Amino acid sequence: MPTEIDPPPNDQRSEPATQAVSTSEPVLMNHSHHAHTGSGASMHDEHGITFWIGLALGLGIVGFGVRGALHQFTTYSQRFVFAKYAIGFDLLHDVVIAPIAFVVGFVVSRLTPSKFRAPIAFGMFATAILIGIGWYPLQGSAKYKNNVSFQSLNYARSLAIVLLVVWTISGIWAVRNATRKPSSGSSLQKATR
Amino acid sequence: MNIESLWNRVPQPPKVGPFRPGAFSSRLHDERTAAVLGIALGASFLTCFATGLYSHELQHPASWFSAFPRPVGLFRLTQGIHIATGLASIPLLFAKLWTVFPKLFTWPPFKSVAQAAERVFLLPLIGGALFLLFSGLNNINGRYPYGQFNFVDGHYWAAWITIGSLVVHIGAKISTTRTALRRDHTPHLATETTNAFDPTVPTNVNPLRPSPLTRRTFFGVAFGTSGLVTIFTVGQTFAPLRKLALLAPRRTDIGPQGFPINGKAEEVGLQTVDLATYRLKVHGRGIAPIEFTYQDLLAMTPHTAELPIACVEGWSSSQVWTGVSLRTVLQHAAARPNAAVGVAAMVAAPTSQHPHPGRGSYGRSEISAAVASDADCLLAMKVNGEALHPDHGFPLRLIAPNRPGVLQTKWINEIVVR
Numbered sequence: 001m002p003t004e005i006d007p008p009p010n011d012q013r014s015e016p017a018t019q020a021v022s023t024s025e026p027v028l029m030n031h032s033h034h035a036h037t038g039s040g041a042s043m044h045d046e047h048g049i050t051f052w053i054g055l056a057l058g059l060g061i062v063g064f065g066v067r068g069a070l071h072q073f074t075t076y077s078q079r080f081v082f083a084k085y086a087i088g089f090d091l092l093h094d095v096v097i098a099p100i101a102f103v104v105g106f107v108v109s110r111l112t113p114s115k116f117r118a119p120i121a122f123g124m125f126a127t128a129i130l131i132g133i134g135w136y137p138l139q140g141s142a143k144y145k146n147n148v149s150f151q152s153l154n155y156a157r158s159l160a161i162v163l164l165v166v167w168t169i170s171g172i173w174a175v176r177n178a179t180r181k182p183s184s185g186s187s188l189q190k191a192t193r
Numbered sequence: 194m195n196i197e198s199l200w201n202r203v204p205q206p207p208k209v210g211p212f213r214p215g216a217f218s219s220r221l222h223d224e225r226t227a228a229v230l231g232i233a234l235g236a237s238f239l240t241c242f243a244t245g246l247y248s249h250e251l252q253h254p255a256s257w258f259s260a261f262p263r264p265v266g267l268f269r270l271t272q273g274i275h276i277a278t279g280l281a282s283i284p285l286l287f288a289k290l291w292t293v294f295p296k297l298f299t300w301p302p303f304k305s306v307a308q309a310a311e312r313v314f315l316l317p318l319i320g321g322a323l324f325l326l327f328s329g330l331n332n333i334n335g336r337y338p339y340g341q342f343n344f345v346d347g348h349y350w351a352a353w354i355t356i357g358s359l360v361v362h363i364g365a366k367i368s369t370t371r372t373a374l375r376r377d378h379t380p381h382l383a384t385e386t387t388n389a390f391d392p393t394v395p396t397n398v399n400p401l402r403p404s405p406l407t408r409r410t411f412f413g414v415a416f417g418t419s420g421l422v423t424i425f426t427v428g429q430t431f432a433p434l435r436k437l438a439l440l441a442p443r444r445t446d447i448g449p450q451g452f453p454i455n456g457k458a459e460e461v462g463l464q465t466v467d468l469a470t471y472r473l474k475v476h477g478r479g480i481a482p483i484e485f486t487y488q489d490l491l492a493m494t495p496h497t498a499e500l501p502i503a504c505v506e507g508w509s510s511s512q513v514w515t516g517v518s519l520r521t522v523l524q525h526a527a528a529r530p531n532a533a534v535g536v537a538a539m540v541a542a543p544t545s546q547h548p549h550p551g552r553g554s555y556g557r558s559e560i561s562a563a564v565a566s567d568a569d570c571l572l573a574m575k576v577n578g579e580a581l582h583p584d585h586g587f588p589l590r591l592i593a594p595n596r597p598g599v600l601q602t603k604w605i606n607e608i609v610v611r
Contacts, residue, residue, distance in 0.1 A: 047307035047365065054364015055310060058357045062317065065353025072346045081341040086351065089323035090316055097287075098294045118410045126418040129284045133422060134440045136334035143335035147457055149448030150335065158439035162425055169417075 115177040123170035127163055134159045200301045217295035221411050224373035229412060230289040231370060235363060237282045238322065242356045244275035248505055249349055251597050254561075262567040265594040266511075269503035272597070273430035276507030279329045280426050281419045286322055288415035314361040321355030333506045334442050429508040443508035449582040452502070452510040455598065458583035462541030462550045463604050466588050473572075473589065475526040477534070477610030483526045487588055490574065493517045493525065498569040504598035514592045516573035519608075520566050528610045533562045536591055539606035558600040559611075560593065569594045572605065 073079045104124070112120055137155040144150035206212045220226070250258045251268060303309040328348050331337065337344050372378055406414075428438025432445045443453045458464045468487045476482035496518045503509035523532065538556035541547060564570055570593040574581060581587040586603025593601065 047305065047311070048368060050367050051307060051311070051364045054361050054367075055307075058314065058359070058361030058364065061357030061360060062314070062354050063357070065350050065355075065357055068353060069346075069350035072350060073342055075341070078341040081339060082347060082351075085324050085328075085339065085347070086317060086320040086354075088320075089327065090320040093290060093319065093323060094294075094297060098290065101287075101291060102294070118406050118414070121406060122414040122417060125284070125288075125414055126421055129287070129418050129422060130425070130440065133280065133283065133330065133426070136330065136336060137440060137442050141335035143337070144455070146459075147454065149443060149453035150455075151442050152444065152447045153439065155440070162421075162439055166421065 116174050119170040119173035119177065122173065123167050126166045126170075130162050130166065131159065134162065196304060196306075203301075206298075206300060211295065211298040212300065216298070219406075221406060221408060222292055222295050223408075224369060225378065226408050226411065227289065227292045228366075228370040228373040230285060230292060230415065231366065233416070234282060234285050234289055234322075235359065237278045237285065238356065238359060240278050241275055241282070241325075242352055244271040244278075245349075245352055247271050248275060248597060249345075252345075252505070252600065254559075260561040260564050260596065262564045262570065262594040262596075265569065266501050266503075267595045268597055269430070269501040269509045269511075272503055272505060272507060273427075273509060276329070276333060276430070277423055277427050279326060281423050283326050283330075284415055284418040284422060286326065288411070290319065311361065311365040314358045317354050318358035318362055321351050321358060324351050325355055335506075430503070432510070441508070443504075443506070445508065445510040449584045450576055450579060452512060453504070453508055454584045455504060455506075456553055456555065456584075456603065458587075458604070461538070461553045461556070461604065462544060462547035463539065464583050466539070466583075466604070468588060471588055471606065473522070473606055473608065475522065475528070475608045475610070477528075477608075478532070480526050480528050480610055485522070485525070487574075490517055490522070490572070490589070493521050496521070496568065496571060498571060498594075500569060500571070500592050500594055502592065502598050502601060503596075509598075512576050513578070514571050514573040515575040515578070516571040516589070516592075518568050519560070519570045519572055519591075519593075520568065522572060522608065523565070523610070526608075526610070531562045531566050533560060533611040534565050535559050535609040535611060536602050536605050537607040537609070538602055538604040555599045555602065556604075558591070558602045560591070564593050564596065567594060 069082060070079065073082055105121070108120055108124070109117060134155060137151045137153070138159065140151060208214065210216065248268070248271065251260055254260065303312055325348060328339075328344060328351070332344050332348070339347055422440075424434065424437055425439050426441040428434035428436065429441035429443045429445065435445045438444055445452060448454050471487050472484040473486075473490065474482065474484050494517070495515055497513060497515040499511055499513045501509050501511045519534070523534070528534075536558055538552045540552055540556075541550040543550055560570065571591070572589050573586075573592045574589060576582075576585060581590060586605070589605045590603040591601050591605060
């Protein structure tokens with residue numbers, strides 16, 4: 001578990017995620033400019049021979065999968081539901097989950113001192129993922145009703161223990177950041193790590 | 194019409210919100226971050242795919258595939274890895290999607306036919322990946338909300354479509370990834386765009402800015418969460434960590450006789466079986482039909498073996514089973530050596546509770562010649578020295594090496610020589 005964070009000097013307050021570049025960051029500006037000049041080449045390389053080989057191979061595998069799915073799902077409603085799930089997850093992520101994550105991240109970054117952002121980000125991310133995984137056991141399943149070996153734990157308690165572990169790690173990380181002396185290394189150097 | 198004139202005719206999105214230059218300026222959206230997470234996800238999805246294909250072939254073998262009995266615990270290992278890597282991929286996938294999310298707002302969305310093709314395949318790649326993880330998580334928790342199709346078919350064909358899209362993505366990104374991972378590479382945003390028609394002219398002045406979260410810290414968050422997911426679930430198959438399996442739907446040590454079950458005897462009306470009337474029927478190609486009583490089976494040379502029972506849902510448990518080798522029974526029935534066989538579960542007598550009893554979903558299974566002739570392919574009557582619990586298949590169940598749990602047929606009373 002990494003414990004290193006990179007508090008910008010004199011910045012104990014949060015800053016907006018979309019803050020414009022300040023003039024105190026010339027190195028990164030240079031990096032960025034450098035990157036721009038290399039970006040075109042990178043984009044060009046993306047569609048070289050490996051892309052076309054990958055496209056041909058991938059198209060064949062996707063075609064096999066689509067053909068198999070069409071063969072398996074013979075009715076319109078089956079195909080519709082299958083497609084709905086695949087496309088629905090794209091939309092669910094892009095329209096709901098990601099914007100919520102960005103908004104929450106933005107709000108947290110505004111409200112917390114920079115030295116606590118990393119442990120809080122870890123705590124919130126791990127909490128969201130672990131609740132997602134623990135959600136079904138918490139709800140139970142009708143399929144294995146009366147099966148003593150299935151979802152046999154007290155999952156509310158389990159989840160509470162798991163989240164306690166997560167936030168304990170997060171808390172130790174935060175305390176360590178709070179009590180650590182400022183690093184002598186340049187934050188700009190660390191930015192590329 | 195060329196692409197230049199196409200984009201000239203399309204109104205550009207207003208430069209507000211996510212379309213505003215500099216809207217996503219954190220270095221955590223850069224190519225190196227995307228590359229590292231992409232490699233980890235590529236490895237985990239390809240591992241899931243390979244282990245999933247093996248599981249599928251064992252359950253629905255193609256004509257060219259024949260199951261093999263050794264190593265005894267191979268399926269336990271591959272399916273344990275399948276479920277564990279699938280679960281561990283969940284945080285990695287969300288971290289990767291977060292990193293590349295700004296690409297959604299790149300304008301113009303494509304600059305060449307090749308890039309358009311690349312981006313089209315992102316739809317089945319992302320949707321398929323999310324569906325695979327969602328449906329897998331549902332399956333291990335016994336939930337099937339799809340209505341119109343069953344889990345196995347949907348998961349299987351979605352896996353092919355997703356992996357094909359992943360191959361396209363790898364082909365498109367392998368060069369960028371190699372460049373991004375070079376030590377001398379200067380970081381720039383995965384979202385950074387150049388002028389559509391002159392790549393030397395930047396259109397999106399979007400420099401990186403320092404952030405309290407270094408890239409290394411971000412990886413720590415993503416991989417650390419992935420590690421926690423593994424720690425809190427892998428105990429359903431890895432016994433030493435069973436007490437930490439707080440979020441797993443199963444524990445290796447909880448169930449009748451100290452290990453889990455899926456199907457219960459009461460579901461097929463077989464809570465009690467009268468041994469006085471029980472008969473194991475053996476018939477099929479090249480043999481005269483023959484029946485064995487339970488006493489006949491007890492009189493045959495017993496065989497004991499420690500074998501895992503490994504469920505496709507990811508849990509597994511190793512137990513000491515005692516019974517008679519299937520090949521011994523086949524020898525008593527004068528079946529030819531190395532015959533493939535089918536086994537079937539008994540059907541309970543109709544009762545008021547079960548007016549139309551059946552064998553259940555997994556009441557039949559096929560056994561390849563290689564597995565059937567293995568000494569450890571058992572018709573088990575005992576586990577850990579005790580008579581089988583009805584939920585474990587009393588009076589007779591199959592327990593064979595390197596075989597999915599759903600094919601370890603319980604309550605057997607029929608063998609068909611193929």
